[in-house]
Amino acid sequence: MPILEIDHLQKSYGETHILHDINISIDEGDFLVLVGPSGCGKSTLLNCIAGLEPITGGTIRIGGRDVTGVSPKDRDIAMVFQSYALYPTMSVARNITFGMQVRGVDKATQDRKLAEVSRQLQIEQLLQRKPGQLSGGQRQRVAMGRALVRDPKLFLFDEPLSNLDAKLRVSMRTEIKKLHQDLNASIVYVTHDQIEAMTLATKIVVMKGGVIQQIGSPAEIYNRPANMFVADFMGSPAMNLIPARVRAEDGQTRIEIDRDGDAPLVITDPVSRNLPAEIVLGVRPEDIHEATGNAHLPGTAQDAGGDVMIEIVEPAGADTFAVTHLGGKPVTARLRAETEVRPRQKFPLAFDLSKVSYFSPQDGQRLN
Amino acid sequence: MTSNTTLLRWGLYGILILFALFYLLPLFVMLTTSLKSLEEIRTGSLLALPRAITFQPWLEAWSTACAGTQCEGLRPFFWNSVLMAVPAVMISTVVGALNGYVFAQWRFPGANLFFAAILFGCFIPFQVVLMPMARMLGLMGLAGTIPGLIFVHVIYGIGFTTLFFRNYYVTIPQELVRAAKVDGAGFFRIFWSIFLPISLPIITVSVIWQFTQIWNDFLFGVSFSGPGSQPVTVALNNIVNSTTGVKAYNVDMAAAIIAALPTLLVYVVAGKYFIRGLTAGSVKG
Numbered sequence: 148m149p150i151l152e153i154d155h156l157q158k159s160y161g162e163t164h165i166l167h168d169i170n171i172s173i174d175e176g177d178f179l180v181l182v183g184p185s186g187c188g189k190s191t192l193l194n195c196i197a198g199l200e201p202i203t204g205g206t207i208r209i210g211g212r213d214v215t216g217v218s219p220k221d222r223d224i225a226m227v228f229q230s231y232a233l234y235p236t237m238s239v240a241r242n243i244t245f246g247m248q249v250r251g252v253d254k255a256t257q258d259r260k261l262a263e264v265s266r267q268l269q270i271e272q273l274l275q276r277k278p279g280q281l282s283g284g285q286r287q288r289v290a291m292g293r294a295l296v297r298d299p300k301l302f303l304f305d306e307p308l309s310n311l312d313a314k315l316r317v318s319m320r321t322e323i324k325k326l327h328q329d330l331n332a333s334i335v336y337v338t339h340d341q342i343e344a345m346t347l348a349t350k351i352v353v354m355k356g357g358v359i360q361q362i363g364s365p366a367e368i369y370n371r372p373a374n375m376f377v378a379d380f381m382g383s384p385a386m387n388l389i390p391a392r393v394r395a396e397d398g399q400t401r402i403e404i405d406r407d408g409d410a411p412l413v414i415t416d417p418v419s420r421n422l423p424a425e426i427v428l429g430v431r432p433e434d435i436h437e438a439t440g441n442a443h444l445p446g447t448a449q450d451a452g453g454d455v456m457i458e459i460v461e462p463a464g465a466d467t468f469a470v471t472h473l474g475g476k477p478v479t480a481r482l483r484a485e486t487e488v489r490p491r492q493k494f495p496l497a498f499d500l501s502k503v504s505y506f507s508p509q510d511g512q513r514l515n
Numbered sequence: 516m517t518s519n520t521t522l523l524r525w526g527l528y529g530i531l532i533l534f535a536l537f538y539l540l541p542l543f544v545m546l547t548t549s550l551k552s553l554e555e556i557r558t559g560s561l562l563a564l565p566r567a568i569t570f571q572p573w574l575e576a577w578s579t580a581c582a583g584t585q586c587e588g589l590r591p592f593f594w595n596s597v598l599m600a601v602p603a604v605m606i607s608t609v610v611g612a613l614n615g616y617v618f619a620q621w622r623f624p625g626a627n628l629f630f631a632a633i634l635f636g637c638f639i640p641f642q643v644v645l646m647p648m649a650r651m652l653g654l655m656g657l658a659g660t661i662p663g664l665i666f667v668h669v670i671y672g673i674g675f676t677t678l679f680f681r682n683y684y685v686t687i688p689q690e691l692v693r694a695a696k697v698d699g700a701g702f703f704r705i706f707w708s709i710f711l712p713i714s715l716p717i718i719t720v721s722v723i724w725q726f727t728q729i730w731n732d733f734l735f736g737v738s739f740s741g742p743g744s745q746p747v748t749v750a751l752n753n754i755v756n757s758t759t760g761v762k763a764y765n766v767d768m769a770a771a772i773i774a775a776l777p778t779l780l781v782y783v784v785a786g787k788y789f790i791r792g793l794t795a796g797s798v799k800g
Contacts, residue, residue, distance in 0.1 A: 220699035232694035246698035
């Protein structure tokens with residue numbers, strides 16, 4: 148039985164439609180990440196799941212129970228907010244037990260759960276402090292503690308790491324992932340950070356303008372983006388989107404890409420068929436290699452490419468990024484650090500054709 | 516520091532001291548006059564310190580001075596004012612806090628219009644409401660009573676107290692209410708457990724403001740009170756105006772100081788919170 152089912156959910160403020168026909172279903176133990184640029188409706192959707200925002204149409208079921216009109220406290224959920232929303236005048240201990248107090252849980256149980264959760268999150272020494280005396284990371288832990296004592300069917304996280312500095316964010320990310328594994332908790336998590344989405348999720352929902360663009364596992368979203376928006380949004384550096392022309396020759400698909408100051412680059416795709424005349428070729432930076440001529444690189448069976456003029460070289464330690472211009476667009480290749488590549492010189496590059504995506508330039512949808 | 520800036524600094528202090536003296540002079544005259552005998556007032560200078568200090572005028576002002584035909588001093592009227600001001604301040608502050616809480620955190624359709632209407636209430640001149648209010652009090656059977664005065668002051672004060680609390684609570688992130696809702700707390704529980712404990716500065720502002728307004732009010736007091744319910748401001752006016760023969764300046768001054776003392780006291784006790792409360796929320800929008 149799915150732990151959360153969202154069925155044809157609509158949300159509008161008067162004439163303004165915020166969410167269009169949202170359908171999502173996740174199983175127990177799933178870690179669902181809602182990701183998208185700001186204003187895409189992901190936080191609104193989370194608030195709808197929490198019951199903090201009324202919905203205009205559709206149904207929401209949590210643990211098989213229809214909770215569409217049910218108030219937040221009766222949905223069996225717990226939520227962690229972006230600003231942590233700790234009660235400023237209460238001690239950490241009271242912050243964590245407040246919900247139990249309101250629900251009339253007896254004192255012994257409150258104390259036991261408080262002890263359990265504070266040990267788990269290593270905040271035992273902070274219990275008597277006020278939120279104002281805590282660091283950002285500590286507040287984050289308290290906010291999670293408040294959710295954990297609830298032991299709910301579903302955890303909701305609203306950009307919980309966005310107020311932390313970069314280093315702390317990475318370590319808290321790992322902790323959240325560990326927590327998810329230890330508790331086998333079901334989680335819905337909102338973020339605008341695609342790396343957070345990739346690392347945490349078992350399932351990702353990419354949203355834009357209140358519409359779901361794609362639902363899938365991190366690998367599906369990364370390797371087979373449903374459209375150009377998803378391709379561009381997920382991954383850093385972003386997927387290269389190169390305008391290209393297609394023609395059939397000798398029963399094979401030839402793809403022509405304009406090169407600066409040279410004849411067009413022609414590559415042969417032995418697999419793809421029935422592509423339209425104009426396409427956008429999507430290829431991730433790590434799927435562009437140095438063309439070596441022999442087939443010892445992974446995936447080189449379908450490698451195809453040629454010499455291109457390198458414009459900029461950015462060594463980044465583990466990798467070296469080389470930027471060239473193809474089809475009128477800058478194209479980034481992620482090369483091995485030791486690659487001998489110089490700016491303003493020609494360099495042989497090859498695309499791993501088993502990993503490329505083709506998109507329609509008209510509607511941006513995936514073609515292969 | 517150059518000698519030039521030092522000079523400027525002293526000039527600045529000089530001007531400030533001058534203004535302070537200017538404002539303190541009336542208080543000085545009142546205080547010294549109230550401690551002089553009538554004989555000394557007639558013969559001495561206005562600004563001179565009393566030669567022989569007497570507390571007789573204070574005693575008279577408190578318990579025997581005549582306000583009209585009633586010669587019991589300010590005492591009964593002082594208590595009228597206390598009985599009027601304390602409940603009126605408390606009720607208007609509590610109602611204002613709840614109103615502000617709703618306007619800031621529980622937005623409802625038309626909330627802006629409602630808030631604008633309440634704000635407008637702050638700017639209605641007293642004179643405009645005199646007649647309708649008299650009629651209302653008559654219909655409610657509260658005309659000429661202390662509860663009637665409490666009612667008038669509560670109604671008139673709610674606009675201000677709502678404004679204070681709304682502006683204070685609007686700086687508190689909405690996520691706090693949402694978190695409490697998820698925790699299962701309701702409207703009053705959230706107010707009581709989360710909002711009230713952080714409200715001390717703004718409660719102080721509201722109390723000082725309301726107490727000063729209500730205690731010092733004369734127009735409502737003179738319009739809506741009966742013989743047994745006149746507040747101290749009305750009585751002060753009557754004492755000063757009902758002289759027989761010689762004008763007892765020392766008693767008048769003592770009575771005026773007595774009438775002003777409570778508002779002064781409130782400000783001295785809670786003044787530092789007043790400034791803090793007024794500026795609270797102005798830093799973070």
